[in-house]
Amino acid sequence: SQKIEQNSEALNIQEGKTATLTCNYTNYSPAYLQWYRQDPGRGPVFLLLIRENEKEKRKERLKVTFDTTLKQSLFHITASQPADSATYLCALPNFGNEKLTFGTGTRLTIIP
Amino acid sequence: GAVVSQHPSRVICKSGTSVKIECRSLDFQATTMFWYRQFPKQSLMLMATSNEGSKATYEQGVEKDKFLINHASLTLSTLTVTSAHPEDSSFYICSARDLEDIYGYTFGSGTRLTVV
Numbered sequence: 001s002q003k004i005e006q007n008s009e010a011l012n013i014q015e016g017k018t019a020t021l022t023c024n025y026t027n028y029s030p031a032y033l034q035w036y037r038q039d040p041g042r043g044p045v046f047l048l049l050i051r052e053n054e055k056e057k058r059k060e061r062l063k064v065t066f067d068t069t070l071k072q073s074l075f076h077i078t079a080s081q082p083a084d085s086a087t088y089l090c091a092l093p094n095f096g097n098e099k100l101t102f103g104t105g106t107r108l109t110i111i112p
Numbered sequence: 113g114a115v116v117s118q119h120p121s122r123v124i125c126k127s128g129t130s131v132k133i134e135c136r137s138l139d140f141q142a143t144t145m146f147w148y149r150q151f152p153k154q155s156l157m158l159m160a161t162s163n164e165g166s167k168a169t170y171e172q173g174v175e176k177d178k179f180l181i182n183h184a185s186l187t188l189s190t191l192t193v194t195s196a197h198p199e200d201s202s203f204y205i206c207s208a209r210d211l212e213d214i215y216g217y218t219f220g221s222g223t224r225l226t227v228v
Contacts, residue, residue, distance in 0.1 A: 032215065043118070043205045043219035044156070089155060091217075098144060098209060100217060102156045 004103040023090035029068040030092040118220025135206030142208035145189040
């Protein structure tokens with residue numbers, strides 16, 4: 001089965017800087033990869049989806065890259081704000097079915 | 113956008129009792145709903161996949177007789193934790209997949225279950 005690792009359990013970034021989070025997977029390359037935000041005591045909220053044939057996807061201050069050779073996705077938040085503080089999860093679909101497997105998550109804290 | 117309503121948000125129950133959690137897709141139809149469990153500082157772990165009108169598919173290690181799932185309509189799935197024990201205390205989250213958007217997974221706000 002797919003093993004998904006997000007390299008930092010916790011990450012502290014100064015306000016205004018760019019936060020970069022990493023998601024690595026070990027087995028097959030999925031057709032797409034998703035990033036979610038989760039606040040304490042809440043369910044995940046979908047942020048971005050990137051397909052295997054896309055190198056980069058942007059949405060406002062968010063940018064996601066997908067490198068199927070490295071088996072890695074990077075998630076960037078530019079001009080970070082304290083309100084961006086949350087746990088960020090990457091998720092991949094299982095091969096051949098519609099189940100999602102989640103990464104371990106990175107707890108991001110933006111320091112004012 | 114798609115909205116999934118999950119109730120209750122918090123529940124405390126006595127050991128040995130059963131608890132039902134509801135998950136509704138409010139503005140879309142979902143043939144498939146997923147139930148996850150999340151322990152503190154851990155990621156979401158899939159418990160089961162429920163399809164409307166058929167039996168749920170459980171992940172390895174999840175007791176189907178303990179976690180009863182019913183998906184009676186295209187907008188409602190329920191998870192019943194039967195004979196709950198303190199080790200069942202966790203954060204339970206449902207997700208629904210939109211029929212018309214194969215990439216769309218919308219999550220409920222979660223249910224914090226505490227068994228005392």
